[in-house]
Amino acid sequence: MTLDRFYPIFDDVNWLTRMLPLGVRLVQLRIKDGPDAELRQAVEQALALCRSHGAVLVVNDHWQLAIEVGCDWVHLGQEDLDTADLPAIRRAGMRLGVSTHDHAELDRALSLVPDYVALGPVYPTILKQMRWDQQGLERVTKWKRLVGSIPLVAIGGMSVERAAGAFAAGADIVSAVTDITLHADPEARVRAWIEATR
Numbered sequence: 235m236t237l238d239r240f241y242p243i244f245d246d247v248n249w250l251t252r253m254l255p256l257g258v259r260l261v262q263l264r265i266k267d268g269p270d271a272e273l274r275q276a277v278e279q280a281l282a283l284c285r286s287h288g289a290v291l292v293v294n295d296h297w298q299l300a301i302e303v304g305c306d307w308v309h310l311g312q313e314d315l316d317t318a319d320l321p322a323i324r325r326a327g328m329r330l331g332v333s334t335h336d337h338a339e340l341d342r343a344l345s346l347v348p349d350y351v352a353l354g355p356v357y358p359t360i361l362k363q364m365r366w367d368q369q370g371l372e373r374v375t376k377w378k379r380l381v382g383s384i385p386l387v388a389i390g391g392m393s394v395e396r397a398a399g400a401f402a403a404g405a406d407i408v409s410a411v412t413d414i415t416l417h418a419d420p421e422a423r424v425r426a427w428i429e430a431t432r
């Protein structure tokens with residue numbers, strides 16, 4: 235399966251309702267907290283929306299819920315990996331994306347034979363506090379050499395304007411949050427992303 239090169243991340247299903255009709259084909263639902271029932275409802279709605287638009291849904295963190303709901307993809311960071319039941323994820327037939335920020339994390343990720351590897355933050359991000367400085371485009375190139383044919387996702391401070399540089403450096407996919415969600419016209423921004431990445 236070839237993943238789309240544009241990979242937006244949203245924290246609410248309403249964003250998916252707005253953006254999927256524009257042609258988004260790969261999207262992550264990243265809800266960091268909230269009541270279990272609301273979370274389940276959000277994942278169920280997101281999956282139904284993505285399937286009706288022919289898009290791939292990646293569920294962040296909540297691997298158990300993703301299995302229960304019948305999702306196809308989950309994204310896990312290094313701390314998530316400490317507690318995730320990877321055999322159960324694989325038995326469920328789910329695909330796995332893994333975050334990496336340094337060589338030790340990349341070695342661990344590669345040992346799991348992930349379906350994509352994410353590297354970040356390529357540029358400074360305002361979404362969350364991180365203990366890593368910006369990785370830079372040279373690091374993207376280094377990562378691509380190390381991951382080989384596994385799709386490489388560039389994340390962190392990415393924008394429409396920065397996407398071409400990340401692709402040229404070796405990223406296969408570019409992921410973004412605030413470049414869209416904080417934009418004055420998020421729909422126009424997503425259209426610009428799609429134009430820049432297809």
Ligand SMILES: Cc1ncc(COP(=O)(O)OP(=O)(O)O)c(N)n1
Pocket residue numbers: 262264294295309310311312313314331332333352353354387389409
């Ligand atoms: C595509 C992508 N890359 C990285 C992350 C970050 O995952 P993680 O390190 O587990 O942090 P949280 O997003 O869970 O706060 C991601 N979600 N997606």
Ligand SMILES: Cc1nc(C(=O)O)sc1CCOP(=O)(O)O
Pocket residue numbers: 333334353354355356358359360361362389390391392409410411412413
């Ligand atoms: C969720 C996330 N993970 C990162 C990592 O480096 O693992 S950077 C990041 C935030 C991305 O948001 P924005 O596009 O607004 O910078």
Ligand SMILES: [Mg+2]
Pocket residue numbers: 294295309310311314
């Ligand atoms: Mg996580």
